[in-house]
Amino acid sequence: MMGRLLLFFALLCGAVLPAQAHKPSDSYLSLEVQGERIAGQWDIALRDLDFAIGLDQDGDGKLTWDEIRARHAAIAAYALERLSIATDKGACLIDTDEQLIDDHTDGAYSVLRFHVTCPSPLASLTVNYRLFADLDPQHKGLLRLVHDGVTSTAIFDPAHARQSLSLSSPDRLQQFGAYVKDGVWHIWIGYDHILFLLSLLLPAVMLGARGTPSASLRESFIDVLKVVTAFTLAHSLTLTLASLSLIALPSRWVESAIAASVVLAALNNVYPLFRGRRPLAAFVFGLIHGFGFASVLIDLGLPQGALLTSLFGFNLGVEIGQLCIVAAFLPLAFALRGTWFYRRLLTGGSVAIALVAVVWLVERAFDLKLIGA
Template sequence: MNRILALLVLLPAIALAHKPSDSYLHLERAAHGFNGRWDVALRDLDTVLGLDSNGDGALAWGEVRTRQEDIARHVLSRLSLGTAGMPCPTTAEGDLRVARHSDGAYAVLDFRAACPVEPSMLTLDYTLLFDRDPQHRGVVQVTGEQGQGTLILSASRHAVEIPLARLSAWSHFGGMVHSGVEHIWAGLDHLLFLLALLLPSVLRRSPTGGWEPVDRFGPALRDVVKVVSAFTVAHSLTLSVAALGLVSLPSRLVESAIAVSVILAAANNVFPRVRGTRWAVAFALGLLHGFGFASVLADLGLPAGGLATTLLGFNVGVELGQLACVAVFLPVAFLLRGASMYRRAILVGGSAAIGLIACVWLAERALDLSVLPL
């Protein structure tokens, strides 16, 4: 019972998890250094700079245009470029523009970075929005004379060195693997969905309808392997078809559906209706989760070869992240499976708390409001 109360106390903090914000940074090698284009969501800029001057909840172009110098100053202050230990100062070029991405309107800032020497190694430090949103991602595409590379920056990995002579679709494969791992560990909705599916893995339904522990570790391991594999295959499938542009769904619909999937998975632990085929549930609901990241890759507009490599690295990272979670969870759950505390407090109580958190997410995402203050 104490654990249930602790989860409920932590609910306001946990429920702040939401769809991560993304920005898209393009850097192209030029004679003076680099030409850049940076797409930043207007909703994020409004949160930081208060662009909605009349407070009507809707941004007009006039409100954005009058603050374009403030926007350029703020955004460029969060990017540091350099080479050979010397900085490449950035300067805004032209007027601010607005572009549509899959999740809304973005401000487009064109700029140039002047390097004192011809760069062979680019050092990049990206700190946009990390102080306000730890789940923010910077999707960076660098184009040089020999090719292009794509990487995704996060709060834990925001400073990188990029060898310009060896840019290719594979040059940042490891970084995409890292992003896949973070997608599972930092994406609380994905993590709680997976946890809700794993909680009953060390139990089975008794003839009377209650929960009882499994006798051996083998059946529990096989159940977990089926659940995790089904989730991974489904996640990878929809991620791939969506990123390739074969299927496109509105961002708000996808994020709301992911919240619903977490609610269903948690509710099935409290009021079991699906028995023995949870891997099928993991597959069916996991199809939704692949769309959660696909819009990022689609909006980046990668060429076919770069997209395939990026998808592969990301999916490898997702699988590694899930396996790490299973490696920690399953042995502990197996040891605790015989205790009534596991069946009542962890399985039922924990699932109820997960369901409550997902209900808050659903309200925030479906109605586009903030139930809890940031």
């Protein structure tokens, strides 16, 4: 009976989690104010556009340049119907210029270049962003706005689709808060990061000092603190280095390594691979997870000043989201540690996590889709 439950759990996780285990759906909107005219560029993932309007004409699962070029008009129409820009004096007119393709850290993107003509004077802009709002409630639009050499940012989602941005005095506190919130959300929907962390935390309430079978609450807290601190230091380091473009790794390598880290962390609960060195494992693998976090900021292409503010806010949000998970986990795990359910969860649940992560690893390493999204 237990084996059937574990198999069901693994299949359920495999059906639900892989679709959201990769980098979340983002688009990158850049607006540069040039007098009464605005030069714009909008980078939208081809995989998202294919899902929305169908780019793969022959259904072979691969996108060619001819297929994308044939849908240029449809791409521009679909995107610009879901973007409006206005000033205090009225609506702005948006016209397309050209369409290209560019590679981001998580794949190929359609690059839509356009220009915006607005009634003068330009003191503020009201942007209404509705891309994929009806298809993906988790989609976010990351805006970079440049005016007189000053860069400001904003993050759009279905709950914050309409925002007013001052050109003369950008609200830095609001921008910082937006990236804190995005960091929290990024860790909460990053199931691979969560499963890695939980796999390392599951044994924390089981083994106390000198190998006793049950840890005290203090011992469990210290063990959790060591693991979380190691993971935090590591991913904060590589998040910073990658966001500042000091180190760059191919996205497929990073995503595959993250999946492999989940496999190893889970299997450690079945067979002791790390042998009491879980904090060290958290640090080593946390270095890889930091590169995964950094993809959001790398693709936005912010200048140094704006990047540092966004980087600090995003990293703070990741830590807040992580601490919320730990705060929910530790009391519950400690309360259940002596039960049959928790012992089965430690081993059987870890096996199920490892199976799900193996699917992720194969999908990412070989660019396959084993389970439909």
